[in-house]
Amino acid sequence: MRKEVVLLPGDGVGQEIMKGARTVLETVASEYDHEFVFHEHAIGGDAIDRYGVPLPDDTVKACEAADAVLLGAVGGPKWDDMPADKRPEKGLLGIRKRLGLFANLRPVQGFGPLVHASPLKTELVDGCDILIVRELTGGLYFGEPSGRSEDGQSVVDTLSYTREEIERIVEKGFEAAQMRSGHLTSVDKANVLESSRMWREVVNEKAADYPDVTVEHQLVDSAAMKLITNPKHFDVIVTENLFGDILSDEASVLTGSLGMLPSASVRTDGVGLYEPVHGSAPDIAGQGIVNPLGMILSTAMMLKYSFGMEKEAEEIERAVSQTLADGYHTRDLDVEGGKVVDTEGIIGKVIDHLSTESISNSICSSYM
Numbered sequence: 001m002r003k004e005v006v007l008l009p010g011d012g013v014g015q016e017i018m019k020g021a022r023t024v025l026e027t028v029a030s031e032y033d034h035e036f037v038f039h040e041h042a043i044g045g046d047a048i049d050r051y052g053v054p055l056p057d058d059t060v061k062a063c064e065a066a067d068a069v070l071l072g073a074v075g076g077p078k079w080d081d082m083p084a085d086k087r088p089e090k091g092l093l094g095i096r097k098r099l100g101l102f103a104n105l106r107p108v109q110g111f112g113p114l115v116h117a118s119p120l121k122t123e124l125v126d127g128c129d130i131l132i133v134r135e136l137t138g139g140l141y142f143g144e145p146s147g148r149s150e151d152g153q154s155v156v157d158t159l160s161y162t163r164e165e166i167e168r169i170v171e172k173g174f175e176a177a178q179m180r181s182g183h184l185t186s187v188d189k190a191n192v193l194e195s196s197r198m199w200r201e202v203v204n205e206k207a208a209d210y211p212d213v214t215v216e217h218q219l220v221d222s223a224a225m226k227l228i229t230n231p232k233h234f235d236v237i238v239t240e241n242l243f244g245d246i247l248s249d250e251a252s253v254l255t256g257s258l259g260m261l262p263s264a265s266v267r268t269d270g271v272g273l274y275e276p277v278h279g280s281a282p283d284i285a286g287q288g289i290v291n292p293l294g295m296i297l298s299t300a301m302m303l304k305y306s307f308g309m310e311k312e313a314e315e316i317e318r319a320v321s322q323t324l325a326d327g328y329h330t331r332d333l334d335v336e337g338g339k340v341v342d343t344e345g346i347i348g349k350v351i352d353h354l355s356t357e358s359i360s361n362s363i364c365s366s367y368m
């Protein structure tokens with residue numbers, strides 16, 4: 001298959017992890033006889049520096065025309081003093097909105113080889129497998145009005161959702177639960193927020209269409225507590241934009257590092273954007289030590305969801321898992337007896353496991 005992929009490396013470690021994604025895809029292409037054509041475009045601070053805006057029109061057009069988009073990360077202290085509408089993060093929010101990517105799927109897995117990497121007790125983490133379904137194009141991130149009063153003494157951000165926006169993401173949550181364990185946790189703040197009360201109403205209405213799914217409502221504050229005291233309680237979590245942002249970084253603690261989490265930003269049909277959950281990590285950018293596995297696992301999500309390449313995606317996941325099982329990891333992971341390697345080192349190990357020989361071995365062993 002021939003696929004056009006837009007690469008948006010962005011800022012900070014974005015450039016370093018994108019190299020890993022590209023190398024992995026090139027290996028998959030040669031092993032499986034695919035052709036991935038890469039088109040690199042600017043976003044975030046990189047785009048501000050080069051073109052004066054965080055989301056150039058060319059970038060949007062290229063993404064709209066692509067088969068899929070991969071994004072590294074945006075932002076960093078260099079642009080912290082820019083006015084709100086010119087910040088790098090506006091580029092990311094802009095592309096999500098322009099492409100209509102309302103559903104952000106954030107799987108939290110990888111506990112096999114990493115079960116001892118989490119600061120949480122092993123028995124709490126072992127066997128966890130959670131999918132956070134985060135609403136991505138509404139809520140506080142996009143509500144109007146937003147800004148300061150003329151005298152600078154008051155400020156407003158608006159949390160707004162239409163019923164339709166809630167319905168479509170809640171449906172994604174139910175569909176995911178149906179395909180997994182059949183349990184859905186809807187996270188809100190219905191004891192305080194009107195938007196959450198409408199959210200809860202929609203979840204209860206939709207539940208009738210999914211009789212095979214059990215639903216529970218959980219307030220976001222206690223959900224945050226339960227996520228690290230009893231994570232196995234959760235399977236699919238569906239929640240609004242800001243709650244999903246915060247809970248997913250928290251959930252990364254289960255894997256031992258924020259650098260491990262991939263994500264898919266999708267809509268019902270059309271182009272999808274794949275991005276790790278973490279940011280531009282300015283504290284370690286340029287040092288060659290960033291963990292590229294969240295980005296690499298995002299490429300696996302792209303192959304599965306946008307290109308229907310299930311087998312190829314599984315091979316990437318297997319290669320990552322075997323690399324970790326061999327004891328190799330970057331320094332953000334604290335694994336007793338593990339072997340710390342740099343970014344290039346870990347990418348090389350993943351590639352070794354993607355080579356023809358190792359793939360054919362895994363195919364043989366899967367029939368035994």
Ligand SMILES: NC(=O)c1ccc[n+]([C@@H]2O[C@H](COP(=O)([O-])OP(=O)(O)OC[C@H]3O[C@@H](n4cnc5c(N)ncnc54)[C@H](O)[C@@H]3O)[C@@H](O)[C@H]2O)c1
Nearest residue numbers: 073074075076258259277278279280281283284290291332
């Ligand atoms: N998708 C995105 O583009 C995205 C996501 C989150 C934050 N950001 C931006 O990134 C900048 C920094 O934000 P932050 O520091 O709060 O969050 P961050 O995710 O960039 O970093 C938080 C901490 O985790 C570490 N970390 C993150 N990813 C890592 C990886 N792959 N390997 C090893 N360590 C990793 C960092 O070194 C840092 O100590 C901000 O400008 C923020 O807006 C962008």
Ligand SMILES: CC(C)[C@H](C(=O)O)[C@@H](O)C(=O)O
Nearest residue numbers: 074075089092093245277279
């Ligand atoms: C950089 C920021 C706008 C972004 C978000 O809040 O959505 C990030 O934290 C994420 O999780 O993708």
Ligand SMILES: [Mg+2]
Nearest residue numbers: 245246249277
């Ligand atoms: Mg975030």
